[in-house]
Amino acid sequence: MPLTTEEVEEIRRILGREPTLEELAMFEAQWSEHCSYKSSRVLLKLLPSTGRHVIVGVGRDAPAVELYPDTAVVFKIESHNHPSAVDPYNGAATGIGGIVRDILAMGAKPIALLDMLYLGDPGNPHANWLIRGIVRGISDYGNRIGVPTVAGDTFFDSRFNRQPLVNVACVGVASRERLVLSSPRPGDLIIVMGNATGRDGLLGSSFASKALSDNVDSDIGAVQVGDPLTEKLLIDAIQVLVGEKLVSYIKDLGGGGLTTAISEVAAEHGLGAVVHLEKLHTRQSLSPLELLVSESQERMLLSVEPEVADRVAQILEKFDVSYSVIGHFDDSGRIRVYHGGRLVADVPARDLAKPKAVRRDSRPPNEALKGLQPLTRLPTPPNLKDAILKLLSSPNTASKRWIFEQYDYEVGIRTAVKPGYGDAAVLRLLDGSCRGLAVKGDANPRYTSLDPFTGAANTVAECFRNLVAVGSRPIAIVDELNAGNPEKPEHYWYFEMMLKGVAWMAGELGLPVVGGKVSFYNEDSQGRQVRPTATIVGVGRIRDVRRAATMDFKQLGSLIVVVGATYPELGGSEYLSAIFGIEEGEIPRPRPATELRNAKFVYRAIRRGLVRAVHDISGGGLAVALLEMAVRGGVGFEVDLSKLVVRGDGRFDEILFSETQARYIIEADENAVEELIKYAQLMGVDVSIIGRTAGGGRALLRYDGGSITVELDEAASLYERSFEDAIEGGV
Amino acid sequence: MLHRIEVVVKNKHGVRDPEGETIHRHLILRKGYSEVKSVRVGKYIAMDVEAETREQAIDKVRELCERLRLYNPIVHDVEVRVYG
Numbered sequence: 001m002p003l004t005t006e007e008v009e010e011i012r013r014i015l016g017r018e019p020t021l022e023e024l025a026m027f028e029a030q031w032s033e034h035c036s037y038k039s040s041r042v043l044l045k046l047l048p049s050t051g052r053h054v055i056v057g058v059g060r061d062a063p064a065v066e067l068y069p070d071t072a073v074v075f076k077i078e079s080h081n082h083p084s085a086v087d088p089y090n091g092a093a094t095g096i097g098g099i100v101r102d103i104l105a106m107g108a109k110p111i112a113l114l115d116m117l118y119l120g121d122p123g124n125p126h127a128n129w130l131i132r133g134i135v136r137g138i139s140d141y142g143n144r145i146g147v148p149t150v151a152g153d154t155f156f157d158s159r160f161n162r163q164p165l166v167n168v169a170c171v172g173v174a175s176r177e178r179l180v181l182s183s184p185r186p187g188d189l190i191i192v193m194g195n196a197t198g199r200d201g202l203l204g205s206s207f208a209s210k211a212l213s214d215n216v217d218s219d220i221g222a223v224q225v226g227d228p229l230t231e232k233l234l235i236d237a238i239q240v241l242v243g244e245k246l247v248s249y250i251k252d253l254g255g256g257g258l259t260t261a262i263s264e265v266a267a268e269h270g271l272g273a274v275v276h277l278e279k280l281h282t283r284q285s286l287s288p289l290e291l292l293v294s295e296s297q298e299r300m301l302l303s304v305e306p307e308v309a310d311r312v313a314q315i316l317e318k319f320d321v322s323y324s325v326i327g328h329f330d331d332s333g334r335i336r337v338y339h340g341g342r343l344v345a346d347v348p349a350r351d352l353a354k355p356k357a358v359r360r361d362s363r364p365p366n367e368a369l370k371g372l373q374p375l376t377r378l379p380t381p382p383n384l385k386d387a388i389l390k391l392l393s394s395p396n397t398a399s400k401r402w403i404f405e406q407y408d409y410e411v412g413i414r415t416a417v418k419p420g421y422g423d424a425a426v427l428r429l430l431d432g433s434c435r436g437l438a439v440k441g442d443a444n445p446r447y448t449s450l451d452p453f454t455g456a457a458n459t460v461a462e463c464f465r466n467l468v469a470v471g472s473r474p475i476a477i478v479d480e481l482n483a484g485n486p487e488k489p490e491h492y493w494y495f496e497m498m499l500k501g502v503a504w505m506a507g508e509l510g511l512p513v514v515g516g517k518v519s520f521y522n523e524d525s526q527g528r529q530v531r532p533t534a535t536i537v538g539v540g541r542i543r544d545v546r547r548a549a550t551m552d553f554k555q556l557g558s559l560i561v562v563v564g565a566t567y568p569e570l571g572g573s574e575y576l577s578a579i580f581g582i583e584e585g586e587i588p589r590p591r592p593a594t595e596l597r598n599a600k601f602v603y604r605a606i607r608r609g610l611v612r613a614v615h616d617i618s619g620g621g622l623a624v625a626l627l628e629m630a631v632r633g634g635v636g637f638e639v640d641l642s643k644l645v646v647r648g649d650g651r652f653d654e655i656l657f658s659e660t661q662a663r664y665i666i667e668a669d670e671n672a673v674e675e676l677i678k679y680a681q682l683m684g685v686d687v688s689i690i691g692r693t694a695g696g697g698r699a700l701l702r703y704d705g706g707s708i709t710v711e712l713d714e715a716a717s718l719y720e721r722s723f724e725d726a727i728e729g730g731v
Numbered sequence: 732m733l734h735r736i737e738v739v740v741k742n743k744h745g746v747r748d749p750e751g752e753t754i755h756r757h758l759i760l761r762k763g764y765s766e767v768k769s770v771r772v773g774k775y776i777a778m779d780v781e782a783e784t785r786e787q788a789i790d791k792v793r794e795l796c797e798r799l800r801l802y803n804p805i806v807h808d809v810e811v812r813v814y815g
Contacts, residue, residue, distance in 0.1 A: 086805055087803055087805055087806050088803075089803070090806065129800045133803075198747065199745065200745075200746065200747055223746055223805060223806055224747070225742065225746060225747040225748065225749055225806075226749070227747070227749035227752075227753075228749075229749065229753050229757075230749070283747075320757070
């Protein structure tokens with residue numbers, strides 16, 4: 001997005017003269033939406049970002065949160081939506097590279113990746129090609145740098161056919177004393193390490209700050225190719241540099257390249273910098289302007305005291321990592337850039353780093369009424385058994401084995417709960433103890449496009465539930481808000497409401513939002529926004545990974561307990577969408593107080609060893625959740641749904657497929673039930689014992705005057721196979 | 732008549748090729764072959780195609796490469812040629 005006339009005027013005022021070409025390019029890169037958050041900064045302040053466990057919050061490359069008194073977890077989310085739409089393989093791969101470097105910048109060791117992918121209809125040839133490229137890009141890059149992809153989230157919808165959302169997150173751990181919390185000081189040398197700078201990715205952030213053009217070929221400059229080998233060397237070299245305490249600051253060279261990295265570091269610490277561009281190691285001959293804004297991947301900036309520079313150089317050479325000492329920080333508050341002795345830019349760091357925040361106009365479009373419409377006329381219920389099977393086969397519900405089996409999710413032997421078996425991934429710390437952490441990413445693009453506030457709030461709650469369902473205590477989240485064009489009030493409204501929804505629910509649940517990203521301009525060449533989507537990644541503490549709960553039914557004859565009351569809430573459900581193609585109505589209400597109460601109950605039940613399996617109820621409702629537990633465990637069940645605690649007077653399919661929040665299913669031993677009920681009464685939690693796990697290879701759901709029987713083999717085969725069939729077949 | 736058609740897909744000029752660079756830097760140069768100035772890695776696909784003429788076979792392969800996305804026109808150059 002080129003600078004506006006007002007912005008150029010503002011730059012003239014800041015400099016008190018005509019800007020040079022190099023200065024204009026620096027302002028264009030840094031003032032792009034991607035780097036400066038100019039359209040979102042005012043509202044982002046609404047997010048609750050502090051808490052007693054937060055060590056470093058918003059502002060650094062990644063936040064750090066106390067996981068245990070001696071151990072910090074560093075995690076962050078990033079989107080690579082625009083690059084992935086043009087070059088799915090490299091776009092997704094370089095997204096992984098970027099998010100891993102953010103974790104490195106804090107001195108942490110990256111231990112896990114998550115991918116939250118909101119993709120087109122697998123039956124559409126273009127979308128299918130994008131899906132394959134994106135998944136392969138993530139798996140190739142992640143596998144080659146040796147960081148397992150352990151969890152994620154997916155959603156498929158034709159509105160993502162041309163512009164998918166590729167959100168990736170990385171989790172790292174570090175002992176508290178290893179975290180790089182120091183600041184650069186005047187006199188510190190500026191070292192750029194990693195790949196040689198080239199013409200690739202020129203003004204990529206500016207590219208991400210506008211809509212996709214029809215003529216994507218013209219965007220060739222923004223195509224970047226991932227280089228996992230160099231990334232791996234960066235990871236290894238930084239572990240040694242940090243271990244020897246040789247660096248005062250580390251920063252990723254991401255969007256905006258050198259310009260952004262230096263101006264942000266300088267502005268944040270009240271420093272200035274002197275940079276000699278000709279010293280930067282390059283792949284080809286580049287102009288000063290190109291050197292300043294190239295976004296070549298796998299590069300990082302180090303701030304190093306001159307006394308230890310030789311030792312740093314020695315280590316980088318040992319790892320065969322290219323580097324160049326390009327200048328130093330000073331206390332002038334200005335960024336002075338030289339090229340071959342000629343001063344090409346001289347700008348105040350603070351003014352460059354932070355353009356004036358804009359309060360964008362915000363207005364709900366008429367379409368938003370669809371999410372307020374109570375569902376008064378439901379279509380006639382179909383054959384319910386067929387509906388259950390159809391839901392299990394929907395790409396949004398069916399097993400994502402095709403995706404996660406491409407990932408090396410076990411590398412590093414940290415994975416205690418494998419993909420597909422738990423509501424969240426559970427990882428060991430591998431420090432000789434049984435301590436670990438749980439991590440999960442979630443979004444529901446259908447909810448957030450119907451009702452962005454409530455949908456985003458529900459996503460925070462869903463992430464919270466997923467973390468609780470494996471037996472962890474949620475400690476913090478990060479968010480990625482994917483929205484349309486901020487200059488259009490009817491797009492911006494969705495962003496604003498999603499942000500407010502996240503802020504509200506995170507505040508209610510006591511979960512600090514320690515970091516995040518905003519991605520705007522997710523629209524097609526006709527200016528239609530893709531589904532506005534709020535993606536949440538959360539981390540939980542789990543003291544003993546051996547006690548982590550999984551969702552698979554374990555034994556015959558256990559009792560099946562539903563935690564939480566069910567309301568007739570079908571608006572925006574997977575059921576209405578997959579069976580009838582209906583997408584409207586009030587989506588389920590967030591109920592934070594109930595959410596907290598029920599979570600506490602489940603967490604306590606898991607810690608006391610009262611459960612055999614736990615699963616949170618989400619897309620597809622109770623029916624799908626029960627069948628997932630049965631299919632995963634190969635154990636059937638018999639339940640009577642007239643025993644369910646229900647509020648309101650809903651039709652049977654409304655109860656079966658309702659997506660009411662704050663609910664879980666527990667498999668419990670008969671002897672544990674008394675204690676469970678006692679706790680439930682004490683804590684004011686609604687529980688219903690609806691039946692038992694059973695043999696015979698079938699699932700039986702009774703209700704007033706009728707029953708549904710599903711053969712487990714059939715359900716399992718549809719659940720396991722459907723997604724792969726959708727990807728591989730019929731295109 | 733059966734024609735053997737070869738397809739070579741490689742990154743466009745100007746798009747990086749980290750695999751080629753790695754082979755060049757970490758293997759070839761390290762082992763002393765300094766006369767090698769650059770390395771590019773690509774994908775080679777051979778197809779036997781039933782068609783009346785070579786030109787028709789080439790056109791068919793060109794079309795399928797495009798339609799089935801055997802390469803990404805934004806990133807890659809594709810070369811379609813007759814074997815031999």
